[in-house]
Amino acid sequence: MTKVLKFGGTSVGSAANMKRVAEIIRREKARITVLSAMSGTTDALVRIVSAAAENDQNTIDERIGMLTEKYTTCIEGLLNRYKQEALNRMQATFELIRNETSNFREYTSERKIIAQGELLTSAIFTFYLNETGTKAVCLNSPDFMVTDQEEKVDTKRLSEALAPVAADPDTFYVAQGFICTNNKGEIDNLGRGGSDYSAALMGAAIGASEVQIWTDIDGMHNNDPRFVEHTYPIRNMSFDEAAELAYFGAKILHPATIQPCKDKCIPVMLKNTMDPDAPGTTISNCDDNSKSFHAVAAKDGITVIRIHSARMLMAYGFLRKVFEIFEQYRTPIDMITTSEVAVSLTVDSDKHLNGIVAELEKLGTIEIERNNSIVCVVGRMEHGDAGLAARVFESIRKIPIKMISYGASHRSLAILIATEQKKQTLQSLNDGLFQ
Ligand code: ASP
Ligand code: MG
Numbered sequence: 001m002t003k004v005l006k007f008g009g010t011s012v013g014s015a016a017n018m019k020r021v022a023e024i025i026r027r028e029k030a031r032i033t034v035l036s037a038m039s040g041t042t043d044a045l046v047r048i049v050s051a052a053a054e055n056d057q058n059t060i061d062e063r064i065g066m067l068t069e070k071y072t073t074c075i076e077g078l079l080n081r082y083k084q085e086a087l088n089r090m091q092a093t094f095e096l097i098r099n100e101t102s103n104f105r106e107y108t109s110e111r112k113i114i115a116q117g118e119l120l121t122s123a124i125f126t127f128y129l130n131e132t133g134t135k136a137v138c139l140n141s142p143d144f145m146v147t148d149q150e151e152k153v154d155t156k157r158l159s160e161a162l163a164p165v166a167a168d169p170d171t172f173y174v175a176q177g178f179i180c181t182n183n184k185g186e187i188d189n190l191g192r193g194g195s196d197y198s199a200a201l202m203g204a205a206i207g208a209s210e211v212q213i214w215t216d217i218d219g220m221h222n223n224d225p226r227f228v229e230h231t232y233p234i235r236n237m238s239f240d241e242a243a244e245l246a247y248f249g250a251k252i253l254h255p256a257t258i259q260p261c262k263d264k265c266i267p268v269m270l271k272n273t274m275d276p277d278a279p280g281t282t283i284s285n286c287d288d289n290s291k292s293f294h295a296v297a298a299k300d301g302i303t304v305i306r307i308h309s310a311r312m313l314m315a316y317g318f319l320r321k322v323f324e325i326f327e328q329y330r331t332p333i334d335m336i337t338t339s340e341v342a343v344s345l346t347v348d349s350d351k352h353l354n355g356i357v358a359e360l361e362k363l364g365t366i367e368i369e370r371n372n373s374i375v376c377v378v379g380r381m382e383h384g385d386a387g388l389a390a391r392v393f394e395s396i397r398k399i400p401i402k403m404i405s406y407g408a409s410h411r412s413l414a415i416l417i418a419t420e421q422k423k424q425t426l427q428s429l430n431d432g433l434f435q
Contacts, residue, residue, distance in 0.1 A: 001209045002166065005030040006177060006199035009039035010216045011273040012121055015077030022129060024214065024276050025172060031206065032139075032165060034177045034199040035125060037117025038074065041067065042178075042192070045097075045117055049110045052101035060101050064094055075124060082127040093120045111188045115142070118176035118195075126174045136172040139165070142187050145180035145198060153180065153190075155260075159205040166206035175202065196257040200268070204260035211261055212269045213253065219270040219281030220245060220253070222295045223430045227423045230430065234281050234295055241294055241378045242268075242283045244412045248297040248376035258283070292388055293379040293433040298426060299348065300419050302334065302372040304402065305357070306344045309364025313341055318363070325359040335374060335405045335414060344403055346374065346416060372402065373422045376414040377429065383410055395432025399425050 005028060007021050012035055025033050036042075044063045051059035068090070075086045093116050100109040122138055129136035144161035146154050165173050177195025182188035190197050196213055203211035220242070221231040237245075239262040246253040253270065261268050267284040312318045322343060326333055329352035333345045347353070353368070360366050381388050389406060392413055403416035417425050 001029070002031045002169075002206060003028055003210050003212060004032045004034060004199050004203035004206070004208045005212045005214060006034040006195055007036065007214045007273060008195065008216070009036045009041065011214050012036065012125060013039035015074045017273065018074070018078055018125055018128060020273055020276070021125070021214070022132065022134070024273065026134060027276075028212065029169075030172060030212075031169070031208070032162075032173045032175055032199075032202050033125075034175050034195060034202060035118060035122045036177050036195045037121045038070065040070070041117035041121070042114060045114045048097065048101060049113050052104040052109065052113075053106065060098075064097065068094060071120065071124070078124065078128050079131055081131050086124050086127050089123050090120060108186055111182075111186060114189060115176075115179045115187050118178050122174050122176045129172055129174070134172055135170060136174055139173055139175040141176040141179050141198065142181040145190075145201070147180050147182050147188065147190075149183050151182070153201055155201065155205060158201060162202065162205050193254045196254040197260075200257045200260040203266055204264045207264070208266055210267050210269060212271055213257070214271045214273045216272060216274050217270075218272045218275060218278045220295065222434055223426055224296075224298060227298075228426045228430045230435065233278070235279060236282050236284070236286065237294060239268075239283055239285060240409070240411050244376060244378045244409075245295055245297045248299045248374055248378075248412075248414065289380055291379065292381065292385070293377060293391075295378045296375065296426060296429045296433070297378070298373050298375045298422050299334075300373045300422070301348055302346045302374050302416065302419075303348075303350055303353065304344055304346050304367075304369040304372055304416065305353075305360065306342060306367040306369075307360055307364045308342045308367075310341055311364065312343070319343065321363060322360065325356055328359070329356050331356060335403055335416060337403050337405065346372070346403070369402075371419045372416050373419045373425075374414050374416055375422065375425050375429070376412050377433070378412050381406075381410050381413060383407065389413060391433065392429070396425055396428045399428065 005025055012018050044067055048060050048063045071090050079086050097113050100113050126136050126138035144158050177198040179189050199211055219233040221233055223231045225231045239258050243258045265285055267282055269280055269282050271280040272278050331347055331352050335346040337344050357366050377392055399421050401415050405414040
């Protein structure tokens with residue numbers, strides 16, 4: 001059993017939590033432990049970067065001060081023999097960050113600064129393992145997580161580089177999530193929340209028997225526990241369902257995490273660092289066919305773009321023209337519905353909206369609606385099954401629905417609603433489908 005375990009920022013957010021993590025990885029015999037930066041670090045580093053760009057020295061000092069305090073407290077609560085070494089390592093990190101802010105180069109300084117959280121956290125944790133008699137080595141992820149022009153990680157190189165790790169059961173390897181080297185040879189990252197993806201790639205690269213993602217929640221819930229009462233963790237779900245849920249707002253998992261493990265049939269377990277014995281959720285290629293509805297998730301910040309055009313009537317090629325505009329602006333479309341004379345699309349980013357609308361106006365009349373949410377019901381909904389869609393709509397009969405997407409896969413039914421109706425929608429679905 002070769003396992004890769006990944007711990008999020010809260011799981012390594014204090015000395016006490018790092019001690020829990022050490023216990024867990026020993027118990028699980030983790031081959032590679034992939035760590036995020038201690039909670040709050042990456043946000044603080046991002047803030048330092050923007051302050052550096054604006055020459056705002058006060059903010060830089062303030063944030064470095066906060067981080068210094070946080071890491072010092074952690075090191076002092078965690079280490080004895082290696083305490084001084086860890087403190088020196090920390091000082092060197094903050095010195096490097098200061099230097100980068102005073103010789104600030106956009107992009108390169110930014111990436112370099114943001115990488116320091118994972119680097120420092122993993123170094124401190126490795127000191128702790130070694131100090132407590134666990135033979136551990138801290139890997140440098142940018143040495144083997146290398147992206148190409150398309151920002152995709154070179155998986156062949158990754159497997160080759162990790163072959164010695166895969167073959168060495170006597171050492172606990174610690175690696176940084178999130179960070180990588182880009183195709184120009186500079187330090188870079190996989191995007192916010194990217195550590196899960198790092199872990200999945202490393203798991204696939206060493207042919208792990210399982211990848212475990214440890215956070216501070218008991219796996220995926222059947223509904224959003226922040227908004228809904230009486231939710232419960234889902235024990236088993238398929239990769240396809242998990243992908244839909246992750247994409248539509250189940251915050252616990254980065255959607256792209258799924259793919260490398262799915263491709264290699266490696267189960268992904270979602271576990272809770274604060275309650276290690278709770279079963280959590282196992283995502284695998286096995287379906288739970290016993291239930292029609294497995295879960296509900298919501299995604300906010302959705303903008304609808306409606307295109308009315310008489311030119312669509314009986315015409316072909318119209319949608320291609322629409323899609324090309326989104327392609328040109330590299331903006332993904334989430335939901336789409338069409339009628340004979342209109343198309344409605346949703347996007348989750350307003351970044352290029354003005355440009356997109358200007359182009360679309362050449363094709364027809366455009367309407368924009370902001371502040372919507374996609375609510376997605378995931379489960380086993382075979383297209384021949386009568387009554388399943390009806391049960392969904394029956395549960396939310398009081399909610400005004402703006403768009404519906406059903407039939408694309410037999411895994412999901414998605415509806416679009418105003419975000420102000422979200423809480424009620426989620427609760428109504430929970431009451432109607434799961435109680
Ligand atoms: N530390 C990074 C972030 O906060 C990566 C991660 O935690 O996955 O986005
Ligand atoms: Mg995360």
